[in-house]
Amino acid sequence: MELTFGRTARINMDPSLEQALVERCKRRDPEAFGRFVDTYQTRIYGYVKRMLRNSEDADDVAQEVFIKAFQAFDRFDGRSSLRTWLFRIAHNLCIDRLRKGDRSLNETSLDCDPEEGTWDIGDDRWQPEQMVLNSELMSQVEAALECMSEKLRTVLLLHDREDFAYDEIAQTLDLPLGTVKSRLFLARTHLHKHLSIYLGGQS
C-alpha cells in the first residue's frame, strides 16, 4: 500500500558539494545561502515546529536559525557536519524560546490522557495497518509528542525523524552517548504508552 505521508528525500548531500556550498556561504553568497536554505528548511521548520508547538514561535525561530547560521557561517569549522551544526543552532534557539515563554510541558499533562477522546476502538473495521496511515493517528502522535518532555522529544525527533546517528545526537545536544540511547528508549516507551490503544494489535 502506498503511504499517504511520504517524506522528502533525506538530506544526503555529496560531501564535496557540501564543502563547496559551505565555502560560498562563508563568503556570504546569497545564492549559495538560498540553496542551503532550500536544502534544510523543511527539516528545520518541522523540527522547530514540533519542539515549540506554537506556529508563530516556530515561524520566528525557524527563521532565526537560518539568520544565525548566515551570521555564524565564518565560524563553522567543519568539525561536525553541516546538518549537526545547523540542528544544534535550532535546538539551542528552541530551548531559549521554551525557557523564555515557559512553555516547556511536563512529562505528561492532564490533557494528554490517551484514554480520553472520542476514539471508537471497538470498530470492527479497525486494522493496525490502516491505523498507521490514518491522519487521526498522526494527530495523536503529534499530541503525544507534545506531552513529552523537551529532553526526550529532542532525541526522539533527531533519531527517528531526522535519521541522526547516536553520536550525532550526542554531538548536537552535547550529551553522553549512553544518555542519548536511554532517552531514546524512554521517549519511544512514552509514545508507545500514549498510543497503546491504537498500537495494541501491533505490539
Next chain:
Amino acid sequence: MNEFEETDKTIMGSLLEFEPSSEWRKQLDRELQAISLVVALPEIEPPASWRASLDERIAALAHEAVPLAGQLPDIHPTARWRGDLDAKLVALHSERKQSLIARLLRRLPEDSPNLIWRSQLNERVRVLAKPRKARPFANVFKPTAAVGLAGILMAVVIFQMRPMPVASVSAEPNVVDWMLETHEQSVAYGDLGVTQPAEYSGVAFIEEPADLSLGGI
C-alpha cells in the same frame, strides 16, 4: 575584743582540744585496711576470645556505617559496564514496540514552511548580506577629525601640566585708579601716624609724617 572575736576564739579552741575516742580510731583503721585491700586487687585481663569477638563486632559495624555524602567516593562505571549497558539499550531499541514507534515517526507529515515565511527570511538575509555603503568622504574626514581632536586634547593636557602663572599687576595699570588708591592708603597711614611701607615710599604724599613722640612736644 568584740563579741564575734570572742566566739571565733571559743570555736577554734574547742577544735584544737578535740580528742578522738579509741573506738573512732579503730573504725578508721578498719576502713583504711579495706580500702588498701581493694586497691591491691589484681587486674583482670579480658580473654583473647572476648577481644576477638569485640573486634569482629566493630568490623561488622564499620561495614554497616554509611559515610557522609561528602565523603562518598566517586563511583565511575567501568568501560565494560558502560559497553554492556549500551548494548542492552541498542537491543531494546530494536524491540518491536520501539521500532514501531520509529516507523510511525518517520511517517509523520512534513511541515514545509510557506512562501511568506521564505520571502521574509530572504528579506532578512538580504538586509544582512547588503554591503555597507562606501563613504569615501568619511574615510578622509574621520582621520582628520581624529588628528584634530588628538591635537586639542594634547594642547589641553600641556596647558594643564604647566605651572600656573602668578597673577600680577598689569604692566600698565589704570594710572588714575592707581594714584587714587595709593593716595587713599597714604592718607590712611598718615591718619594712623605710622610710616607707610616701603612700596609706597616712592609716593610720598606726606613728606613729613607727624612726630608723635614725646620728644617733639
